[in-house]
Amino acid sequence: MFWYGHDPSGWGWFTMSVGMLLFWALLIVFAVVLFRAVPRSSDSGTKTGTRPGPTPEQILAERFARGEIDEEEYRSRLAVLRPGCTGYGNP
Numbered sequence: 001m002f003w004y005g006h007d008p009s010g011w012g013w014f015t016m017s018v019g020m021l022l023f024w025a026l027l028i029v030f031a032v033v034l035f036r037a038v039p040r041s042s043d044s045g046t047k048t049g050t051r052p053g054p055t056p057e058q059i060l061a062e063r064f065a066r067g068e069i070d071e072e073e074y075r076s077r078l079a080v081l082r083p084g085c086t087g088y089g090n091p
Contacts, residue, residue: 056081 054062057078064074 060074060077060081063069064071069077
């Protein structure tokens with residue numbers, strides 16, 4: 001008695017399905033954002049998948065090798081980068 005009309009119609013099933021999909025999508029997005037926000041420690045001390053960039057000395061040597069700067073400028077800039085070094089051999 002009085003049970004008529006309590007079953008969801010076709011649109012009711014559709015809205016429940018869409019609502020459930022949105023609920024799980026929001027839950028997954030929240031979990032991913034939380035996972036990325038939590039800092040993780042690494043044994044190597046650097047981020048995984050990244051390589052350290054070239055040192056200033058390497059960049060200077062590349063510029064000298066390409067001919068962008070002459071030997072005098074190379075040695076003077078190298079002396080600035082390495083205090084106590086005259087640019088000839090190792091300090």
